[in-house]
Amino acid sequence: MNPEEFLRWKGDRLRRQAQLRQRMPSLKKRKGPALDQEASALHAAVFSRLDCLACAQCCKTIPPMVNKTDAARIARHLRMSEGAFYAQYLRRDEDGDTVMNASPCPFLEQDHRCSIYEHRPKACRAYPHTDRDFSKNLDLHVRNVAYCPAVFQIMERLAGLG
Ligand code: SF4
Numbered sequence: 003m004n005p006e007e008f009l010r011w012k013g014d015r016l017r018r019q020a021q022l023r024q025r026m027p028s029l030k031k032r033k034g035p036a037l038d039q040e041a042s043a044l045h046a047a048v049f050s051r052l053d054c055l056a057c058a059q060c061c062k063t064i065p066p067m068v069n070k071t072d073a074a075r076i077a078r079h080l081r082m083s084e085g086a087f088y089a090q091y092l093r094r095d096e097d098g099d100t101v102m103n104a105s106p107c108p109f110l111e112q113d114h115r116c117s118i119y120e121h122r123p124k125a126c127r128a129y130p131h132t133d134r135d136f137s138k139n140l141d142l143h144v145r146n147v148a149y150c151p152a153v154f155q156i157m158e159r160l161a162g163l164g
């Protein structure tokens with residue numbers, strides 16, 4: 003993704019999201035292995051030319067979920083007790099999930115690298131969830147159009163808008 007494409011995403015994302023919401027009924031009718039396969043191929047194509055280090059919008063705007071295993075692993079890496087790690091970095095969100103307590107993420111560095119990359123939460127590894135079981139998360143993908151330029155491109159191509 004070049005800077006022009008990034009700017010197009012910034013300027014068009016909410017309009018595109020509204021268009022995609024209107025097309026959800028027809029996208030939902032296509033749910034299944036064929037749609038998953040198409041999305042997976044688009045995911046590979048989009049990410050082959052997109053540098054997440056030039057973006058980092060997810061790390062800047064979406065506090066990731068941190069499960070117990072993540073918390074234990076990261077606390078060990080930081081040589082902190084789990085209690086101290088929880089107190090310093092985590093909070094409960096409105097859905098009752100445990101998430102990072104700040105946006106941008108406290109582990110995001112100036113150059114967009116993750117300072118705990120090898121130990122990052124499972125949710126960070128899986129984001130933006132477009133490479134498998136795509137059909138199961140259609141509502142999430144439409145929401146993520148506003149947060150992730152890759153999801154924006156994948157969704158608009160799937161819906162015949164791009
Ligand atoms: S833990 Fe790392 S990958 Fe996850 S949001 Fe924070 S900076 Fe990004």
Ligand code: SF4
Binds near residue numbers: 055129
């Ligand atoms: S928002 Fe999407 S494109 Fe940007 S860094 Fe995150 S996963 Fe990569």
